[in-house]
Amino acid sequence: MKIPSRLVPLMEDGLIDSVVRQLMSGKEAMVFVVRCGAETRCAKVYKEANKRAFRQAVDYTENRKTKNSRQARAMAKGTRYGREVQEQAWQNAEVDALYRLAAAGVRVPRPYHFHEGVLLMELVTNADGDAAPRLNDLAFTPEQARQHHHTLIQEVVRMLCAGVVHGDLSEFNILMGVDADGQACPVIIDLPQAIDAAGNNHAPAMLERDVANLRNYFGQFAPELLATDYGREIWALYAASALHPEVALTGRFERSRKAVDLDGVLREIGDARAEEAARLLRLQTA
Template identity: 65%
Template sequence: MKTPKRIQPLIEEGLVDEVIRQLMSGKEATVYIVRCGNEIRCAKVYKEVTQRSFRQAVAYQEGRKVRNSRQARAMEKGTRYGRKMQEEVWQNAEVDALYRLAAAGVRVPRPYHCFEGVLLMDLVTDADGHVAPRLNDVELSEQRALEYHAVLLRQVVLMLCAGIIHGDLSEYNILLDAGGPVIIDLPQAINAAGNMAAEPMLERDVANLTGYFSQFAPSLAGTRYGKEIWKLYAAGLLTPDTPLSGQVEPDGKPADVDAVLHEIERVRKEEEARVQRTREAAPAGKMFS
């Protein structure tokens, strides 16, 4: 096929020899199957922020590091340079997460290079060498659903022990290769210790898994693994081998309503400031919603 413009620099640098075909187009990127020497890999081409349906929400950006204070100020002000830095941070988040998670034993695609907004990584395949199916495309027995659910809970724990929460985990970004589930799509991954929204994001990831697998294994419907995992993590008791029951004893403490309202107000003000910066940076006569 014709080489996409964004992949051309990788060919010129000798990182890619041939683009075989487009694999899929998602909310934040288009993925191509490519040949690199004798290896078949995939190239994830990130979409520009104006083309993505998954926006860089404030909650996902919190706790992400930039190289220096100049970049941080530019990102805060929403300048052209700042927006460029935001894109770089967004893309690097997935690369960094993949390397850290692979080292921690999490089943993720192996990354090779990220060059000019294109991430080169392993192509996940099934036992026959075909492109691995997504979890939501596979019919499961009750036993297999319970098995995959347990495997993925352990992967979530491994991720959390490595300091990372996926942030958008569901049956749509889990592939099934010959060895079982493989977790993909991590540009929205967050720092568990540096993000105030870490707890609800972790619980949402786990709830997504439970909700999906309970269609095949109804016994999962009443479990509370997300709360259990976070409670163990917050207490410093979570390890990759910690046994889980899916149940949590109530702590009897009243909800901190003031803290919740304060966080909501903080996020609202940040979003208002972002919108105002966008309007100020827009060309005359052009309005943004």
């Protein structure tokens, strides 16, 4: 097959020996199966912004850091350089998330190298050594659905403990690979939209949506899962600094029915305003 131009530098540097075939073409990238010495890996080639369908919504990019103020100004103005910086930050988000999550024990493809819009990483395979299928291409018994749902909820917890929310988790970006014992094991992929849990105001809603997607998908095979509410339970524990990878979850969440002390809230607002006014007065008279 014709070698994609963006893979040529990796071949020239000896990181890739040969390109076997194209594995898939998605909304933000094309993925190729490649040979690297004795190993078969995959190379994710990110599409240019004007050639992909997935847009960098502000909900995802909120509070993403740039290297310097010049880059931040360029991104805000939407200049050509700013768009290039934003594109680089978008791609780096997945690379950073993969390394962080792999270190935290989350089952994601192992990253090996990233260069000029190409991410070289582990090829997730099934028990036969073929490229692993996505969840949406599979069907499960109720027992299997409960098992895989439980595993993925644990993975969501590990991700959040590592400070990451996937932001677009569903049956379309989870592969059914195998673990070290050859048993079926879900593997989470596609993380360019991953967000920082502590620095993004949309994190709670995105986490709840990720968990709801898992509930609705596996609920087709095990209907009792449709009555669970792990998303809000997980976030409540995280917000209370009580979340850890071994936490025991119930799948239930009770909203507080305690009446809001409106007068107390107004008093606190008034006190804060008075303190700010006093601070400004001190600055004016200093």
